[in-house]
Every structure is written in C-alpha cells, then in structure tokens.
Amino acid sequence: xxxxxxxxxxxxxxxxxxxxxxxxxxxxxxxxxxxxxxxxxxxxxxxxxxxxxxxxxxxxxxxxxxxxxxxxxxxxxxxxxxxxxxxxxxxxxxxxxxxxxxxxxxxxxxxxxxxxxxxxxxxxxxxxxxxxxxxxxxxxxxxxxxxxxxxxxxxxxxxxxxxxxxxxxxxxxxxxxxxxxxxxxxxxxxxxxxxxxxxxxxxxxxxxxxxxxxxxxxxxxxxxxxxxxxxxxxxxxxxxxxxxxxxxxxxxxxxxxxxxxxxxxxxxxxxxxxxxxxxxxxxxxxxxxxxxxxxxxxxxxxxxxxxxxxxxxxxxxxxxxxxxxxxxxxxxxxxxxxxxxxxxxxxxxxxxxxxxxxxxxxxxxxxxxxxxxxxxxxxxxxxxxxxxxxxxxxxxxxxxxxxxxxxxxxxxxxxxxxxxxxxxxxxxxxxxxxxxxxxxxxxxxxxxxxxxxxxxxxxxxxxxxxxxxxxxxxxxxxxxxxxxxxxxxxxxxxxxxxxxxxxxxxxxxxxxxxxxxxxxxx
Numbered sequence: 001x002x003x004x005x006x007x008x009x010x011x012x013x014x015x016x017x018x019x020x021x022x023x024x025x026x027x028x029x030x031x032x033x034x035x036x037x038x039x040x041x042x043x044x045x046x047x048x049x050x051x052x053x054x055x056x057x058x059x060x061x062x063x064x065x066x067x068x069x070x071x072x073x074x075x076x077x078x079x080x081x082x083x084x085x086x087x088x089x090x091x092x093x094x095x096x097x098x099x100x101x102x103x104x105x106x107x108x109x110x111x112x113x114x115x116x117x118x119x120x121x122x123x124x125x126x127x128x129x130x131x132x133x134x135x136x137x138x139x140x141x142x143x144x145x146x147x148x149x150x151x152x153x154x155x156x157x158x159x160x161x162x163x164x165x166x167x168x169x170x171x172x173x174x175x176x177x178x179x180x181x182x183x184x185x186x187x188x189x190x191x192x193x194x195x196x197x198x199x200x201x202x203x204x205x206x207x208x209x210x211x212x213x214x215x216x217x218x219x220x221x222x223x224x225x226x227x228x229x230x231x232x233x234x235x236x237x238x239x240x241x242x243x244x245x246x247x248x249x250x251x252x253x254x255x256x257x258x259x260x261x262x263x264x265x266x267x268x269x270x271x272x273x274x275x276x277x278x279x280x281x282x283x284x285x286x287x288x289x290x291x292x293x294x295x296x297x298x299x300x301x302x303x304x305x306x307x308x309x310x311x312x313x314x315x316x317x318x319x320x321x322x323x324x325x326x327x328x329x330x331x332x333x334x335x336x337x338x339x340x341x342x343x344x345x346x347x348x349x350x351x352x353x354x355x356x357x358x359x360x361x362x363x364x365x366x367x368x369x370x371x372x373x374x375x376x377x378x379x380x381x382x383x384x385x386x387x388x389x390x391x392x393x394x395x396x397x398x399x400x401x402x403x404x405x406x407x408x409x410x411x412x413x414x415x416x417x418x419x420x421x422x423x424x425x426x427x428x429x430x431x432x433x434x435x436x437x438x439x440x441x442x443x444x445x446x447x448x449x450x451x452x453x454x455x456x457x458x459x460x461x462x463x464x465x466x467x468x469x470x471x472x473x474x475x476x477x478x479x480x481x482x483x484x485x486x487x488x489x490x491x492x493x494x495x496x497x498x499x500x501x502x503x504x505x506x507x508x509x510x511x512x513x514x515x516x517x518x519x520x521x522x
Contacts, residue, residue, distance in 0.1 A: 031216070034212060038208050066190075068183045095194045095196050100191065112142065157188045430456050457499055
C-alpha cells in the first residue's frame with residue numbers, strides 16, 4: 001500500500017510539473033503572439049476608420065468640385081459651404097485633423113500649401129483659426145519622407161486612398177490617410193488628408209499584457225490545484241473511454257448507422273460510478289442517444305419542410321401570375337433563363353467567388369418570387385390594357401418594395417433559409433439598371449445584387465419574346481438585339497453575354513414554354 005501510494009503521488013507530481021511547463025510555454029506563445037495580433041488588429045482598425053472618414057470627406061469635396069477650386073486657385077461661395085460640411089464630419093468623428101493641401105510647385109516638396117482645413121466648434125471657441133486656399137503650411141509639419149510619398153501620389157494621379165504611419169516629436173505617433181483630389185478634367189490638383197492620434201495604442205497594449213498575465217497566473221494556479229486534487233488512477237480509464245466514445249460519435253455525425261453503433265459501444269462500457277465520472281458517462285450517453293434521434297428526426301423534418309417550402313413558393317408565385325393576365329408562364333420561363341445565365345457566367349469564369357452551386361440553386365429556386373410584390377397591385381392597374389398614367393406607374397413600381405417587405409417577413413419567420421435572401425434581392429432590385437437609372441433605389445453597377453442583375457435580363461427578355469395586350473412578341477433576333485443594346489446601360493454586360501452566347505438553350509425554352517412563339521430560325 002505504501003509503495004502504491006508513493007507511486008500515485010509521484011504520478012501526480014510529474015503530471016503537475018508537466019502541466020506547469022506546458023502552461024508556461026503556452027503562456028509565452030499566447031502573450032507574445034497575442035501581443036502582435038492585438039497590435040496589428042488595433043492598428044488595422046485605425047486604418048479602416050481613417051479610410052472610412054477620408055472616403056466620406058472625399059465624397060463631400062467631389063460634390064463641390066473642390067479639385068477645380070484648387071486647380072484654379074479660386075474660393076467661390078461654395079468653398080465655405082464645403083468647409084462647413086467637412087467641419088461636421090470632423091465634429092462627429094474621432095480624427096485629429098481633416099484638411100486639404102497641394103504642392104504650389106509639384107517639383108518642390110516644401111511648397112506644400114493649404115487648400116482648406118477644418119475645426120470643431122470647441123477648437124474655434126478656444127481660438128482655433130481657419131487656413132484658406134493659398135495659406136502656406138507650417139515648416140516642419142511633415143517629414144521629408146512623407147512629403148515625397150505625397151508628391152509621388154499627386155504626380156502619378158493615384159486613385160486609391162493611402163495610409164502613412166508617421167512620428168514627430170511634437171505630435172508623437174499619427175496615422176495619416178490621404179487621397180488625391182482631381183479637377184473636372186481628371187488632372188490631380190491636391191490631396192485630402194485625415195490624421196488620427198495612435199499614441200494610445202501602446203497604452204492599450206500594455207493594458208492587454210497586464211490582463212493576460214494576471215489571467216494566466218490565476219489560471220495556472222487553479223489548474224495545478226485542481227489537477228493535483230482530482231487526478232486519480234481510478235478515473236483515467238472511464239474518462240478516456242467516454243472521451244473516445246464521444247470523439248467516435250462526433251466523427252460519425254452525418255452517418256446515421258455509424259452514430260447508432262457509437263451509442264451502442266458507449267452503453268457497453270457499463271460505468272456505474274456514483275461520482276462525477278458516472279454523471280459524465282450518463283450525460284454523454286443520454287446526449288449521444290438524444291442527438292442521434294434528433295438528427296434522424298431533423299433530417300426527416302428538413303426534407304418535409306423543404307418540400308413544403310418549395311411548394312408554397314411556387315403556389316405563391318402562381319397566385320401572382322394568375323392575377324396578372326398578361327404574363328403566361330412568366331415564372332417558368334424567367335426561371336429557365338436565370339438558370340441559363342447563371343450557368344453561362346460560371347462557365348466563363350465570371351463572379352467565380354460568388355457562383356457556388358449552392359448560390360446558383362438558391363437563385364434558381366427563388367426566381368419565381370421576383371414579382372411577388374404584384375400581389376398588392378390593384379387589378380385596374382395590374383391588368384390595364386392602355387398605357388399606365390404617371391400615377392399608375394408609380395403604383396406599379398411599388399411591387400418591388402412590397403415584394404422585398406413580403407419576403408423579409410418570411411425570412412424573419414423562417415430563419416436560415418439563404419435562398420429567401422436571394423428571393424428578396426430579386427424582388428426588390430430586378431428593375432434597377434446598370435447605369436443607376438432604375439428603381440426603387442437607383443443602384444448602379446455591381447451595387448445591384450448579382451441575382452437581381454441576372455433576373456433583370458431574364459425578365460426583360462421574356463417580356464420581349466412574349467405577347468402582351470399592348471404588343472406582339474418580338475422575333476428572337478430582334479429581342480436579342482434589343483437586349484444587347486441595353487448592355488452596359490440597363491444590364492450587366494456579363495449577364496447579357498451569358499444569355500446571348502446560349503441561344504440554342506434559349507430556343508429550347510421557347511419551344512417548350514412558349515409554343516405559340518413564331519420565329520423562323522427556331
């Protein structure tokens with residue numbers, strides 16, 4: 001008994017020593033690694049913030065044609081209006097400085113001159129003064145290295161925002177964001193700059209290190225105490241057995257037969273301890289049994305729900321189409337054209353990061369809901385045979401926002417259905433235009449969700465090749481020509497290319513779903 005006790009004590013001590021060594025090594029790695037990551041992330045967040053404020057301020061200067069003011073060395077009345085807008089940006093942000101400068105002589109880095117600067121209300125109340133276009137910058141405001149970078153940015157007409165990490169004895173560490181200003185002819189004329197004080201990064205890092213060290217010290221003491229008290233040879237086997245059984249169960253999640261076998265293996269361990277080990281065994285055993293049963297039920301429920309959801313989606317789309325007497329088989333045809341366009345985009349390598357198989361399936365599945373908002377449009381507007389009045393057209397346009405609202409409510413009720421997100425996008429934005437002149441929000445280019453850009457082409461193409469009360473169906477060649485004329489204006493050029501390069505597939509859809517279509521070359 002005495003020997004066994006000594007052996008047991010020796011194992012505890014060795015295990016405790018190993019734990020201390022492992023924790024110390026882990027502490028060193030975590031502290032130094034965490035220090036670097038924390039420093040990097042804090043600085044990165046500062047850079048993102050500086051860029052965000054800079055881009056916002058750049059929008060204001062662009063709206064006021066500030067580049068032309070600098071190029072012409074003029075300060076019209078709009079100059080002070082612009083300054084007030086920039087003052088507001090500074091007032092509502094955490095930046096230290098917001099100003100614009102230019103090189104009076106681009107070949108002389110020390111000819112840097114103010115174009116404008118901003119002041120908060122507190123700064124003005126405390127004696128702060130404005131600088132105006134033409135006021136020389138204070139000597140030593142910028143290091144020569146920084147001036148050379150700014151000079152090169154102006155010379156090269158750099159379009160992107162830039163970030164500089166600077167230091168001076170007077171201001172300490174400052175993060176400087178800059179962006180080149182251009183006149184209406186596209187010539188670089190100056191620079192818009194923001195500066196953020198980052199001296200407190202060191203303070204934050206020191207606070208982080210202290211917190212980590214205190215936490216690790218307390219954690220180490222707690223682990224050693226618990227480890228020495230709890231480690232007993234009598235509990236090693238049951239814990240290891242339960243752990244192995246649980247890992248085996250986790251590895252087999254998704255394979256119902258293997259999960260059931262893992263549950264049976266765990267039950268065969270037959271552990272009846274009346275302590276925590278027994279409670280752990282019973283808990284894990286019940287958990288595995290319940291999870292196996294729940295996953296079996298969930299799989300069945302998911303299949304039933306998916307069938308029901310798909311059926312309800314098609315039913316809802318059919319209800320809308322039945323009300324619209326002028327859109328025969330519209331949802332089937334547009335869904336078919338959407339599939340053709342998506343597959344064409346994927347085969348050409350366009351938008352490859354977005355066009356996963358799951359995404360394409362979601363878009364195709366939800367395509368029938370793109371006009372769901374028409375369910376709220378009055379019959380006298382929806383089925384009017386004459387041209388809509390301006391007032392009626394405004395009513396008709398609300399089917400986009402109504403469709404978005406309907407589907408968003410469904411999303412809130414059915415959490416996790418990603419295809420409904422694309423249904424919302426198509427319902428809301430399939431009347432937006434590539435050039436930004438569409439509705440309801442006037443989005444342009446790739447601001448418009450890809451699914452809506454695809455639906456825009458499919459929707460118009462079906463309208464062109466289908467008869468309406470107010471027009472006959474256009475021949476295929478003419479419809480294709482009209483779609484191509486809208487490329488880069490109304491439609492995403494890549495989506496148009498995907499459709500027009502798949503005319504054989506398009507003709508097959510017309511044969512099946514538009515049997516009365518008269519086109520000689522079908």
